Amino acid sequence: MMPQTPKAFQSGATMKLIHVTDPHLVQPGGSLYGLYPDARFAAFVDDVNRSHGDAELCLITGDLTDLGEAEAYDLFAGELDRLVMPWRVILGNHDSRKNFRARFPACPVDDDGFVQDVVETSVGTLVLLDTNEPGIAAGRLCERRCAWLGRQLAAMEGQVMIAMHHPPFDVGIPRLDQIGLQDQAAFAETVLPHRDRIRHIFFGHVHRPVSGSWQGIGFSTLRATAHQVALHFDVRESLPGSHEPPAYAIVLVRDDAVIVHSHDFLDASPRFDMAKYDTKPWPK
Numbered sequence: 001m002m003p004q005t006p007k008a009f010q011s012g013a014t015m016k017l018i019h020v021t022d023p024h025l026v027q028p029g030g031s032l033y034g035l036y037p038d039a040r041f042a043a044f045v046d047d048v049n050r051s052h053g054d055a056e057l058c059l060i061t062g063d064l065t066d067l068g069e070a071e072a073y074d075l076f077a078g079e080l081d082r083l084v085m086p087w088r089v090i091l092g093n094h095d096s097r098k099n100f101r102a103r104f105p106a107c108p109v110d111d112d113g114f115v116q117d118v119v120e121t122s123v124g125t126l127v128l129l130d131t132n133e134p135g136i137a138a139g140r141l142c143e144r145r146c147a148w149l150g151r152q153l154a155a156m157e158g159q160v161m162i163a164m165h166h167p168p169f170d171v172g173i174p175r176l177d178q179i180g181l182q183d184q185a186a187f188a189e190t191v192l193p194h195r196d197r198i199r200h201i202f203f204g205h206v207h208r209p210v211s212g213s214w215q216g217i218g219f220s221t222l223r224a225t226a227h228q229v230a231l232h233f234d235v236r237e238s239l240p241g242s243h244e245p246p247a248y249a250i251v252l253v254r255d256d257a258v259i260v261h262s263h264d265f266l267d268a269s270p271r272f273d274m275a276k277y278d279t280k281p282w283p284k
């Protein structure tokens with residue numbers, strides 16, 4: 001007998017969600033760590049429009065710009081205008097809430113002015129959190145933001161997904177964990193009473209593909225469209241970067257699973273028909 005899908009997860013729908021993160025846009029044409037964030041992000045928009053224009057939503061999990069400049073938000077807005085699917089964005093530590101809100105006055109904020117909102121999707125509610133804290137690289141989910149989250153979770157029914165820039169737990173990369181979410185305990189205290197209906201946590205900040213589960217809740221993040229963080233578990237004084245390829249994720253959320261496909265959209269390696277070349281006999 002097949003195990004039953006928990007009642008809170010029974011929507012009957014499948015949602016295709018695009019998750020992309022950390023564009024780190026700078027001034028038009030400007031470079032960052034030897035790369036061109038505007039060209040990278042434009043290539044993402046071209047690719048996702050061409051290949052996944054049927055997605056229900058594109059979620060961009062922060063560090064929309066590198067220095068929060070107004071011109072970089074103008075650039076970002078121009079690229080968002082080109083997306084063929086609806087989009088929602090959250091802020092990262094590299095963003096300026098003030099400049100973001102000036103450029104995107106229609107983006108909802110909570111009663112305290114944080115860029116937090118809930119989005120109804122075909123498979124449940126997506127909660128967007130604002131962990132930006134001006135002047136620091138670490139993330140905050142202060143008392144007011146946590147209280148807002150608690151009220152939203154208490155008021156909503158059905159399954160829930162959460163999007164935030166900073167991972168709400170240590171990921172094992174020392175320098176990143178030093179600039180992680182400062183309010184991990186408060187987040188856990190707020191979220192865990194609702195654990196049974198939280199499907200997934202999407203975050204950015206890490207600039208690497210990392211996935212798994214935390215307290216039984218699935219999570220994923222992925223490479224940035226800009227520069228990457230090199231894989232290491234023992235460097236504490238610095239944050240080694242890399243030019244590994246950028247990616248975006250195609251996430252299929254359905255009643256029985258959350259499936260995350262990572263796509264290296266600049267990869268130009270040859271494609272081939274495996275069946276045509278595979279003449280080996282199957283092992284017996």
Ligand SMILES: [Fe+2]
Nearest residue numbers: 022063092205
């Ligand atoms: Fe970032």
